[in-house]
Amino acid sequence: MSKIFCWYDVESSGIDPDSDQIYQTATVKTDENLNVIEDSAKNMIVRPRPDVVPHPKAFLTHKIDIDLLKSEGDSEFVHTRKLQNEFMGNPDGTIIAGYNSISFDDEMVRKMFYRNMKNPYDHEWKDGNSRFDLFKVIQVVRAFVPDILNWRTKDDGSLSMRLEHLAEDNGIEHLNAHDAVSDVLATIALGKIILEKRPKLWQSCLDRMNKGLNQRMLSVQRPLYHISTLHGGVNANGSLVLPLIIDRQNKNKVICLNLRHDPTPLFNMSSEEIQYYLFNKRENLPENAPVIGLLGVQVNKQPMIIEPPLDKENRPIYSEAVLERMNLEEEVCLNHANMILEHPNLPGLLQRIQIAMCNDLPAPQDAFSQLYSGGFMDPDTNRLRSSMHNRNQDGTSFLIESASVADRAS
Numbered sequence: 041m042s043k044i045f046c047w048y049d050v051e052s053s054g055i056d057p058d059s060d061q062i063y064q065t066a067t068v069k070t071d072e073n074l075n076v077i078e079d080s081a082k083n084m085i086v087r088p089r090p091d092v093v094p095h096p097k098a099f100l101t102h103k104i105d106i107d108l109l110k111s112e113g114d115s116e117f118v119h120t121r122k123l124q125n126e127f128m129g130n131p132d133g134t135i136i137a138g139y140n141s142i143s144f145d146d147e148m149v150r151k152m153f154y155r156n157m158k159n160p161y162d163h164e165w166k167d168g169n170s171r172f173d174l175f176k177v178i179q180v181v182r183a184f185v186p187d188i189l190n191w192r193t194k195d196d197g198s199l200s201m202r203l204e205h206l207a208e209d210n211g212i213e214h215l216n217a218h219d220a221v222s223d224v225l226a227t228i229a230l231g232k233i234i235l236e237k238r239p240k241l242w243q244s245c246l247d248r249m250n251k252g253l254n255q256r257m258l259s260v261q262r263p264l265y266h267i268s269t270l271h272g273g274v275n276a277n278g279s280l281v282l283p284l285i286i287d288r289q290n291k292n293k294v295i296c297l298n299l300r301h302d303p304t305p306l307f308n309m310s311s312e313e314i315q316y317y318l319f320n321k322r323e324n325l326p327e328n329a330p331v332i333g334l335l336g337v338q339v340n341k342q343p344m345i346i347e348p349p350l351d352k353e354n355r356p357i358y359s360e361a362v363l364e365r366m367n368l369e370e371e372v373c374l375n376h377a378n379m380i381l382e383h384p385n386l387p388g389l390l391q392r393i394q395i396a397m398c399n400d401l402p403a404p405q406d407a408f409s410q411l412y413s414g415g416f417m418d419p420d421t422n423r424l425r426s427s428m429h430n431r432n433q434d435g436t437s438f439l440i441e442s443a444s445v446a447d448r449a450s
Contacts, residue, residue, distance in 0.1 A: 043168070044077065045070045045135045046127055049223040050145045051102040053088070054095035057151040058409040061092045061116060063104055066220035067126045069134075074232040083221050084122055087113035102219065120156040121429050123149065124163055133168025135249070139203050139227045140175040142341050154411045157425040161416075170249045174231050175201065176344050177245045179267045181234060183278040184346075184362060188237045198273030206230055245344070251292070254339035257347065258283040258294040263356070263377050266296065267344035270335060275300075276365040280358075280373045281335070281345075282380060285390045288398055293336040295397050299373035301333030303380050306389065314396035334393060 048067045054060035069080035088094075088109055099106065114122065127136055138145045146164075154160040164171050178201050181189060190209040191199040200206070207214035207226040210233060214226040235242045247253060257264065266281040280299040287293035297303055306314060317325065318332045337343045348356040358370045383389050404410055417425075 043072060043132045043135060044130050045072070045074065045137050045172070047137050047224050047228050048126075048141070048145065049138055049220040049227070050148055051104060051220050052148055053092050053098050055144065057147040058404070058406070059092070060095070060148070061089050062086055062119070062148055062152055063088070063109055063113075064102070064220045065119070065123055066224045067123075068221075068224045068228060070228060074228055074235055076228065081221070082126060084119060085109055085113040086116055086119045089116060103216075116152065117156045117429075120153055120158050124153070124158055127163040128167060128169065130167075133170065135170050135172050136163065137172040137174065137227075137231075139223065139230075140173065142171065142173040142176070146171060151408070151411060155408050157428045159417075159422050159426065160411060171342070172246065172249055173342055174227055176248075176267070176342055177231070177234060177242070178206070179269065179277045180241065180245055180344050180346070181238075183265070183267050183276045183365060184359075185238055185241065186276075186365075188234065194273070196274060201273075203227065203230070244346070245342075248342045248344060251340045254343055254345065255294075257345055258296075258337060258339065261381060263299060263348075263373060265346035265348065265362070266298075266335075266337065267346065271298075271300075271366070275367050276362075278362070278366040280366075280368060280377075281337070282377045283337075284380070285394050287336055288394050290336075290338070292340045293338045295393060296335055296337050297376070297380060298333035298335055299376045300368060301331045301376070303333065303376055305330035306332065306334075306393065307383065309392070311392045311395040314393065315399070318396060319399060334397065336397065 046067055046069050050062045051064040052060050052062050063086050065084045067082045069077045127134060150160040163169060182199060192205045192209055194200050203226055204214055212226050212229040214222055216222040261283055263280045263282055265278060267278045269277050271277050271279045281296040282299055284295045284297055287295055314332060317329055318334060348358050351357055363370055404413060
């Protein structure tokens with residue numbers, strides 16, 4: 041066997057991974073050329089938990105029959121085990137993939153696994169597994185080769201990257217937007233268009249799953265393209281950034297300077313001042329407050345960092361067409377980079393920036409919300425938790441399968 045993709049999508053009661061639950065998960069497996077593997081499609085539904093109040097728009101969006109969920113859905117506990125089995129077990133590894141999955145679906149699944157006694161991370165890396173988000177590839181296509189797809193223009197002049205719009209405008213059958221099965225099939229078809237038209241770009245985006253490669257790219261202080269919705273649709277979701285220093289709290293995050301913005305205000309600010317301007321909303325800041333162009337790039341979240349090609353003398357070549365789409369001026373951006381790199385006390389400046397990027401939040405009190413509030417669980421704890429999914433010798437399930445995860449100590 042070779043590495044396969046497990047494409048998936050979830051529909052849920054809302055968008056908060058801590059307080060909402062998954063109602064439907066669809067999975068479809070493909071080979072590396074995105075050909076669907078026969079009989080691989082699964083559509084799994086989940087019984088509503090009594091402690092979860094759905095967001096008013098949830099059922100209006102996905103239109104799932106709540107009576108069907110109640111009568112035929114698995115408990116969340118059982119669904120967790122079934123989904124993990126879909127994600128794992130391929131000898132050469134599985135690429136768990138979706139559309140905007142790293143920001144939403146993956147978080148919903150992690151929190152569900154955590155609540156229901158499964159390791160929340162194993163499926164993302166163990167046995168050669170990895171994760172991939174086609175939405176990030178779409179952003180790269182928008183920035184570098186937009187002509188390979190048809191796009192819908194939004195009111196602000198930017199191009200829509202909604203799956204249902206891209207599917208419809210590119211001749212992809214998408215009968216029921218926000219139905220998990222329909223969304224997965226549309227995602228695969230969209231990915232196949234990109235793979236066939238730009239195989240090198242596709243491979244480059246696959247390479248971004250490699251955390252070590254991303255760390256090496258971000259270890260050298262030179263301007264790189266960074267593609268992210270952080271930069272705004274009107275800027276083709278892109279900018280040039282300069283890697284600065286590793287984040288103090290998260291070794292997988294590299295603090296970068298957005299070269300769109302003048303770094304001068306940083307030079308005379310304390311860490312507290314930088315933090316004030318960085319983490320407060322613009323509407324809450326004084327008029328004419330400086331823009332602090334700092335951002336974190338996480339090497340383990342498939343960051344779309346692109347090295348510009350080099351000329352014969354190893355000088356970077358920045359495409360005029362790409363810079364124009366991003367509303368950037370090459371000379372201005374490179375000047376901003378030099379201003380930082382030539383700062384007379386660069387180590388001191390980077391230390392202040394590193395301290396400023398620490399944003400300590402109180403640990404949540406609810407046990408179901410504490411996945412990120414401490415370190416990783418030790419192996420013994422993980423084994424004990426996982427053992428609750430084992431079955432007794434007579435074939436009956438542990439009592440927890442008929443209980444609600446809402447049962448909490450008062």
